[in-house]
Amino acid sequence: MTTYREIFANREFRALFAGNAATVAGKTIQMLALSALVYASTGSPLLSALAFLGGLLPQALGAMTLLAYADRVRPRGFLAGWDVARAIAALVLASGVLPVWGMLLLIMAFGAVDALSGGVRNAILVDVLPGGFVLGRATLNVSVGAMQILGFATGGTLIATLGPHRALAVAAVFIAFSAVITFLGLRTRPPRATGRAGVSATWQGNRTLFANRSTRAVLLAAWVPNGLIVGAEAMYVPYAGDWAAVLFVAAAAGMLTGDLVIGRFVPPATLNRFITKLQALLAVPYLLFFLHPDLTVGAVAVFVASFGYAGTLGLQQRLIDHTPEDLRGQALGLDGSGRMTFQAIGAGTVGLVAEATGPATAMTVAAIASLTVTALLQPRLRAREDPRVAQPAGTSGSA
Structure with missing residues (x-):
């Protein structure tokens, strides 16, 4: 389809x-x-x-x-x-x-x-x-x-x-x-x-997902770089004051555009090749904030960066490909809740940096950190291994 x-x-x-x-x-x-x-x-x-x-x-x-x-x-x-x-x-x-x-x-x-x-x-x-x-x-x-x-x-x-x-x-x-x-x-x-089901089965399923290097890399790539950029977004109000809404609208427009373009025009079979590029795009424009750009330039940078959120589509598809059917719901639930958690962590962490450096520098630091994590995870995302998470010994898919 x-x-x-x-x-x-x-x-x-x-x-x-x-x-x-x-x-x-x-x-x-x-x-x-x-x-x-x-x-x-x-x-x-x-x-x-x-x-x-x-x-x-x-x-x-x-x-x-x-x-x-x-x-x-x-x-x-x-x-x-x-x-x-x-x-x-x-x-x-x-x-x-x-x-x-x-x-x-x-x-x-x-x-x-x-x-x-x-x-x-x-x-x-x-x-x-x-x-x-x-x-x-x-x-x-x-x-x-x-x-x-x-x-x-x-x-x-x-x-x-x-x-x-x-x-x-x-x-x-x-x-x-x-x-x-x-x-x-x-x-x-x-x-x-x-x-x-229950707590022990949930823990066992989560351990199974994290025990596989490919699945672990996909989850970390979905959580950490995005969470750091959400932390940068949390600085819009300190950076732009009463005009922060312009940056929020630009971010929303960029994200929606990315979903429309990538979801419609990039075939799922080739989406893998764009994951790292999109995650890099998510962070690179925020490096401009070190120069304290005016609102217009800042809004354009935010729009371009937010297009990169579409990389999550490729990560979710890869997570599905690397997860057996009887763990699929748990894997996708873990992906979503982890992203929410790391967004909160990112906002708190970047906020602490901003207390010492100011919002513009904190946004730049968040971008550098996001790019670093993306670069560190790239070899794991490119590694070829069994696309299905191995079940722990002694289990038969019932977790």
Whole structure:
């Protein structure tokens, strides 16, 4: 599958696309409304930030404890059921019955399971679009960016006109719609793996993935260089002040353009050759910030750099190629949660550097560090070895 017409002719992909778009819009509205609600109740910027990003923080915990279930659930029932649970949680938040600490605990608990749901959703995309994962993943990435923009715009309008409680109720409607369309649009599939799941199985699966040099290199390449550049993006506000939105828009536009171009016009069979080049492109333009460029030059540099995020498409395809089917969901879930975690680490690390050097120098340091990691990992990414992760002795695919 190499064209948008082909993938959208697939009924299951249309359901995944619409369901994912509705979920992203609903979650974005929820994050914004909950942050506004907590700030109005407490006046605390810290608690407001936790309400906005708190659901992302526990994903590493979910990756370490729950990901074995990603290959041991029926995707259709799990994804639809999880959206129902998220819609109910949004209604609970909208009701106002929970204290602030209760709301924060609720979103963090759901955040831990989001790592699992991401693995299930990405893995079923491989089944729905045989040979078309890269284009399908790129298309979903574009929809995520568009729905986040729509979600922020809609959420802001709803909060201003209806208040945060009713905005949360609207978020619940979006997420419930996703549950319905996912359940009706996907067909029933059996789990990829059998056997017990849980913490020990998750740890064993993660160890299996990291024991293989190729898989380990792919995961590190997906996590570390990108996380460092996200750290550079965290410096937009200190660097540009009130005009930081220009840099954020340029970054979003570059990322969407990269997904569109690479996903559509680069065949999956040749995408491997572009991974390192795209990851280098992600960092090189940020070296210009050492010269303190004006806003126009800075925005162009950010746009060009963000095109390089499309390298993640090649890394995800390579991860699929190097992972046996009964670990596919866990591998993709680990990839997603690891990227979230390293983005937070990158933002914190670059922020610490900026405290001592200033934002422009910190962005340059992040670019140099990202390029260094990319260069160190390149030989591992080019190495040829068995494309499938070997199962540990004594196991039979049930992990």
